[in-house]
Amino acid sequence: MKNPRTRFNDELFVKNGEDYLFKYLDSNVGRIDDSRRKFIKGMIFGIGAAAVASALGAIRGLEVPIVGAKSYTKMLLVDSTGSAVKASAFPVNNPIITLYEYPLQNEINFVLNLGDQQNNPVAVPAAEVTVPLDGSKYKFAGGVGPHKSIVSYSAICQHLGCSPPEIHLYPPDEMKTGMPPPALLPPEAITAANSAGIPAVIHCDCHGSTYDPYRGAAVLTGPTERPLPSVVLEWDSTTDQLYAVGEVGVPVYGHTSTLEGGTPVTGSSTVVTAKINPFP
Numbered sequence: 001m002k003n004p005r006t007r008f009n010d011e012l013f014v015k016n017g018e019d020y021l022f023k024y025l026d027s028n029v030g031r032i033d034d035s036r037r038k039f040i041k042g043m044i045f046g047i048g049a050a051a052v053a054s055a056l057g058a059i060r061g062l063e064v065p066i067v068g069a070k071s072y073t074k075m076l077l078v079d080s081t082g083s084a085v086k087a088s089a090f091p092v093n094n095p096i097i098t099l100y101e102y103p104l105q106n107e108i109n110f111v112l113n114l115g116d117q118q119n120n121p122v123a124v125p126a127a128e129v130t131v132p133l134d135g136s137k138y139k140f141a142g143g144v145g146p147h148k149s150i151v152s153y154s155a156i157c158q159h160l161g162c163s164p165p166e167i168h169l170y171p172p173d174e175m176k177t178g179m180p181p182p183a184l185l186p187p188e189a190i191t192a193a194n195s196a197g198i199p200a201v202i203h204c205d206c207h208g209s210t211y212d213p214y215r216g217a218a219v220l221t222g223p224t225e226r227p228l229p230s231v232v233l234e235w236d237s238t239t240d241q242l243y244a245v246g247e248v249g250v251p252v253y254g255h256t257s258t259l260e261g262g263t264p265v266t267g268s269s270t271v272v273t274a275k276i277n278p279f280p
């Protein structure tokens with residue numbers, strides 16, 4: 001809630017109920033949309049007008065942070081100590097889920113150094129990615145780094161929003177079935193990878209969506225009908241440093257725009273964190 005211009009009057013609320021409350025909110029907080037209005041009405045009915053303090057606490061919780069970013073900013077990828085991560089230091093076909101937030105704090109992304117079956121880095125070419133949902137297309141810029149093998153994609157599944165460890169890279173050494181979640185790769189994903197001629201996939205254990213990390217995280221198997229958005233990376237060959245500079249593709253799942261619906265990562269860098277190894 002913004003700093004109220006007028007003090008909330010408990011007595012008027014008890015006396016006039018929701019009429020007073022909504023007038024107060026409209027003039028001090030801002031317009032409350034219909035769905036929140038209904039929720040608040042139900043809450044008042046449930047707890048009674050006397051529980052003013054609790055109601056206000058809950059109403060504060062309903063405030064959606066309508067913040068976002070005006071545009072993409074250039075952010076250096078750093079480790080937890082604040083030191084720049086070096087592109088050449090990223091392990092090829094690393095099974096460990098490695099994430100950073102960009103451009104908003106609730107938008108997590110994989111950073112992947114892709115390789116071949118023998119774990120040698122492979123150049124990832126630019127590609128045109130199709131969105132199966134509507135047939136639209138967009139350009140994926142390809143990999144960066146000394147071998148053009150480093151890519152970055154949203155780590156939030158485009159089907160229903162599952163996040164790591166349910167969704168992650170299955171590197172060549174882990175392209176096998178029969179393992180427990182979160183390493184539950186179905187035969188369909190392996191068949192799709194073989195058809196596409198790729199040695200690794202990104203797969204979501206929640207409902208089986210599979211993405212092609214070598215072609216802009218294009219859809220290999222549903223139920224998703226949208227590819228994973230790609231973070232645009234820049235590599236500085238003189239320093240070996242990596243920068244996130246933008247994003248292409250559909251909006252990050254749960255957002256109408258990748259730049260809206262959360263709090264921007266602030267500063268000029270974003271922290272890359274190695275999370276867990278999903279493979280037993």
Ligand code: FES
Binds near residue numbers: 157159160161205206
């Ligand atoms: S949320 Fe990933 S497949 Fe459903």
